[in-house]
Amino acid sequence: MSKHLSEMEKEQGVHTDFKNNMTYGDYLQLDKILSSQHRLSDHHDEMLFITIHQVSELWMKLILHEIRAAIDHIEQDELDPAFKMLARVSKIQSQIIYAWDVLSTLTPSEYMEFRDKLGQASGFQSYQYRMIEFSLGYKSDYILKIYEKDPKLLKELKEAYKAPSLYDTAIKQLAKAGFDINPELLHRDYSKPYQSDPSVEEAWLAVYKDVETYWNLYQLAEKLIDIEDWIQQWRFRHMKTVERIIGHKMGTGGSSGVGYLKKVLDHCFFPELWNIRTKL
Numbered sequence: 675m676s677k678h679l680s681e682m683e684k685e686q687g688v689h690t691d692f693k694n695n696m697t698y699g700d701y702l703q704l705d706k707i708l709s710s711q712h713r714l715s716d717h718h719d720e721m722l723f724i725t726i727h728q729v730s731e732l733w734m735k736l737i738l739h740e741i742r743a744a745i746d747h748i749e750q751d752e753l754d755p756a757f758k759m760l761a762r763v764s765k766i767q768s769q770i771i772y773a774w775d776v777l778s779t780l781t782p783s784e785y786m787e788f789r790d791k792l793g794q795a796s797g798f799q800s801y802q803y804r805m806i807e808f809s810l811g812y813k814s815d816y817i818l819k820i821y822e823k824d825p826k827l828l829k830e831l832k833e834a835y836k837a838p839s840l841y842d843t844a845i846k847q848l849a850k851a852g853f854d855i856n857p858e859l860l861h862r863d864y865s866k867p868y869q870s871d872p873s874v875e876e877a878w879l880a881v882y883k884d885v886e887t888y889w890n891l892y893q894l895a896e897k898l899i900d901i902e903d904w905i906q907q908w909r910f911r912h913m914k915t916v917e918r919i920i921g922h923k924m925g926t927g928g929s930s931g932v933g934y935l936k937k938v939l940d941h942c943f944f945p946e947l948w949n950i951r952t953k954l
């Protein structure tokens with residue numbers, strides 16, 4: 675005869691009666707997450723395609739959460755907690771690069787069997803990706819047009835677009851440390867794209883030449899470089915994976931495809947931090 679359940683529980687040191695308690699699934703709302711994978715074709719590999727995108731969007735949500743909090747801490751001159759958050763962002767970025775290895779198992783023949791079903795949808799429309807770009811300081815207003823169909827989302831994106839970026843707050847820290855930063859940068863219209871400035875370059879150069887005096891600013895600069903470095907690696911792997919899967923076909927979002935993805939590799943978030951490397 676099988677053992678009584680409570681005896682089993684005692685032996686194993688586990689509980690099995692959760693009738694009146696919140697469960698793992700309740701807490702994580704798994705009913706919602708795990709019922710959100712709806713293939714538009716009956717193609718086996720469309721499941722991989724959906725999963726990779728959903729996982730990437732979840733990580734992007736956490737990246738945004740960390741960057742926004744880091745900006746708030748830097749504004750309050752609390753650099754240590756911000757460093758911890760920015761280091762976490764880089765770890766997430768290093769993690770999501772591996773998604774491309776999984777996606778690369780999708781062959782051109784497999785993808786072409788369900789690509790038509792995607793219509794004009796494209797990662798180009800990923801609003802969390804745009805919010806990350808805005809939060810780091812890369813702003814181009816034509817992007818906002820994409821979201822005109824959805825007023826609530828457009829409002830949210832416009833707010834993110836107008837807000838000071840991580841780089842804006844870093845530049846304010848340079849001024850607070852006594853560097854002679856162009857005053858226009860400190861009261862600028864944050865919805866205008868950032869233009870590289872010689873006063874910022876000089877300040878970063880001084881930081882890197884005397885790291886002991888400016889240890890915190892030096893740490894901050896290296897955290898920014900880490901984040902940009904990982905973004906470039908993500909962009910490169912995206913471009914190469916796309917080339918491997920669709921060659922030089924046009925993108926569903928209306929761009930030239932790989933040609934466009936190669937061009938965005940030139941977008942730079944923290945230009946002075948890269949420039950000074952030649953001058954050190």
Ligand code: HEM
Pocket residue numbers: 726727730731777780785795796797798799800803912916919920924925926927928929930931932934935938
């Ligand atoms: C088979 C897989 C994929 C293909 C063929 C592909 C293709 C493309 C193409 C051609 C573009 C350019 C815009 C267009 O005309 O559509 C694009 C943009 C983009 N894709 Fe993908 N993609 C793939 C997977 C992914 C994944 C897994 C993500 C992760 C979220 C992603 C995120 C993005 C983003 C954010 C952009 C905008 C890039 C920018 O404007 O800087 N893509 N993709």
Ligand SMILES: N[C@@H](CC(=O)c1ccccc1NC=O)C(=O)O
Pocket residue numbers: 727789792795796797798920924925926927
């Ligand atoms: N732009 C892709 C389509 C695509 O990849 C996609 C379509 C719908 C949802 C997410 C997508 N991923 C990234 O661009 C293509 O041209 O095949």
